[in-house]
Amino acid sequence: MTPHVAPLPLDWSKGTLASVLPSVADRLGVRRYAGKDVFELPAAPRAVVVLVDGLGHDLLLQRSGHAPFLRERLATAHRVACGFPTTTATSMGSFGTGLPPGAHGLVGMQVLDPQSDRLVNELSWEDGPDPRSWQPHGTVFEAAVNAGVEVTMVGPRYFEGSGLTTAALRGARFTAARALDERVTAAVSAVRATPKALVYLYWGDVDKVGHVHGCESWQWGDAVESVDGALASLVGQVPDDTLVVVTADHGMVDIAHENRLDLIDEPDLMAGVRHLGGEPRCIQLYTLDGATDDVAAVWRERVGDRARVLPREQVIAEGWFGPVEERVAGRIGDIVVAMNDSFAVVHSGLMRPELVRLLGLHGSTSDVELAVPVIVVPPRRGV
Structure with missing residues (x-):
């Protein structure tokens, strides 16, 4: 398959990955993001946002046989662009701040720090600059906390206090969990613990498997099956007034x-x-x-x-x-x-x-790399 090269620039006023958290925050009643919901989400007092690293929209559509839970919701899913370059560090900056890369400043996996004239790996942040100075804009999580929403981030322990987490996702209370079922349990506990909550759950194994084995491999299909089952379990356990949104940071292409x-x-x-x-x-x-x-x-x-x-x-x-x-x-x-x-x-x-x-690689502007899903599971009970 030869991926089509998508046009740039993006219209950042419309739905992109940067619109996801501001839209959710709007529906949770965070005043700073009032009117920012571009996805017509239902209002809810609680929300869980899941980001599956590497689960591009077009990849999911092509391999939807591995994802029965998500497949049922693809017809109503939003297909949006993650931004350029299509890489995790840049996308997490857009996701966490609600801003385009030119504003938050995470403009690639490895970029120049002009002050020191050395490269900075914005993913690992090894020997990197102060993340709050590098990315000085407030995050959506910080705004939600200031508005009285209990915000929890569920992910691997090494994310806690990391440079990328601090730059892009600061403000959330961190809960470390390793296995996928442990993260689902932690997310459900966090959202049940308070009547006004925003929980963010990250899962990275789909991306890892795609990098090593390719996104057209049977291993990638198995990884998607696992996360699909976990998402079904999550939705079945959250309180019935909880909005669930599933998205991704980029897609991927296999390059021989x-x-x-x-x-x-x-x-x-x-x-x-x-x-x-x-x-x-x-x-x-x-x-x-x-x-x-x-x-x-x-x-x-x-x-x-x-x-x-x-x-x-x-x-x-x-x-x-x-x-x-x-x-x-x-x-x-x-x-x-x-x-x-x-x-x-x-x-x-x-x-x-x-x-x-x-x-499996990503970073450029093909549709397969740029397009990510925004899948909305509304509350079982209206507010």
Whole structure:
């Protein structure tokens, strides 16, 4: 399958991944987000929002035989874009703040910190900057807590206090749980504990399985079956005045290794490059002074129609990241290389071996990577 390349920029005033939590907060009565519900959600005193990492809308539609619970609700689901680049760190920034990447500033998996002139991995946040300074905007969770809503985040223990959690999702009380059934139990307990609640549950194994085995594999189907059953269990256990919303942070495409360009064998493509950022489906190049035009020309000649090679000024002017704040602009590559079709770029000398080996990838602008579901399960009893 060759994924269609979707148009950018997005209309951030309409439904996107960044609209999910503000819409839920609106229906919970959080005044800051009054009128922000773009999904016509029912009002409810309690809500559970589940984000399944890597469960793209189009992937779910193609493999819906593995997800009977979700399949029954796909006809009424919203198909929205997660934003660019289609990567977890960026999407979590949009999800948690309700803002586009150009505002929250998490503009890729690995981007430049202009102040220190070194790369920051916004996913691992290893030796990263202060996350509150890096992303200074308030989160939806903080606003909900200030409005009297009890907010709980359920996820793996290593997320608690991490750089990405602090930058994008701060404000929630954290409950650590490992297995999927343990997270469902924790989410149900949290939502039952108070009459006004917002519970966020994260599950990452669908993404992990897709990376290793591919999103077209039987293993990916099994991972979706597991989460589908857990979601059915969750909905069956929450109080009958509880709204449940299921979404994802991005989709994924399988890229065969023969369709990858390894920069370790392409010295001409690294000439004039100071830092190599981004990820295999969306490379961000930080160039030496005065080298940007020459680097872009060499890359365009080499990759041809397999990628779009665009200068920072163009992607900002065209709104790929939404409106870009001044403090954020320098984090974006001098050149952004967005892959088309079934193509990826790696550097086996600079990238971690486990990243180079991955089969399922994301980061670029195909429909399969961009489209995520917003599946709404209304309360069994109206308010």
